[in-house]
Amino acid sequence: MxxxxxxxxxxxxxxxxxxxxxxxxxxxxxxxxxxxxxxxxxxxxxxxxxxxxxxxxxNPKATNKNIASFRVDSIFVSRFKLSSSKITASWDIRLSVQNPSTASVSYQTFYTWIQYKQERLSNVTNIAPFQVRGNNWTAENGKLVAKSVRADEKVIEDMATEMANGSVNFNIGLYAGFWIGNEEAKRVWRAVEAHCSDLKIGFSSKDNMGKLIGEPIECILTKTW
Structure with missing residues (x-):
């Protein structure tokens, strides 16, 4: 047991x-x-x-992405003249600016200039202040003038060679400073630089005038602040 x-x-x-x-x-x-x-x-x-x-x-302004978009819609060149070391021309450009933000954007500073390769050909031109509503595009006109701008001899030769073939590729640089938002106490200041490249300008053999060939060209943002 x-x-x-x-x-x-x-x-x-x-x-x-x-x-x-x-x-x-x-x-x-x-x-x-x-x-x-x-x-x-x-x-x-x-x-x-x-x-x-x-x-x-x-709050899309909290990121550097999609701050703005720029597009070159048209260019008209007149009084285009090349000498051994100088360039004279007048550019009438039409730019479109997109605001992807839901808030309105007020552009206070908007500078543009013309380049051939790395050579600047025009004075920096300031486009008057303008506003773009949220999720919208607006078009702005600018006039850029080169009054006997000096350029490297090799640049002149390359440009003359392209022009003899009927067209010349130019670039546009731009700097824009703007406020995002409607309320003064809450709005934010931003700035961007953009580069619009491969703008093919076709020239007539009879005169010194030319215009943009093909579709509008989108610009690329190169710097943001």
């Missing part, structure tokens, strides 16, 4: 050690606990990501 009681009082695993089923239950509890922690962390990370994306969408 005493022996049977003694045997039944011992753990089923023998030698006083816990059974494998007991170890399994403890392991399952730990796994459930760890899974709960992981799910909680993922849940809060998901909420944080959602809030960040929501604020980014509601």
């Amino acid at each position: 005493d022996k049977s009681v003694s045997k039944s009082s011992q753990p089923s695993g023998g030698n006083g050690f816990p059974t494998s089923s007991s170890n399994g239950r403890k392991l399952n509890k730990k796994l459930v606990y760890l899974c709960s922690i992981v799910m909680a962390v993922l849940f809060f990370l998901g909420i944080a990501a959602f809030v960040f994306l929501f604020l980014l969408h509601k």
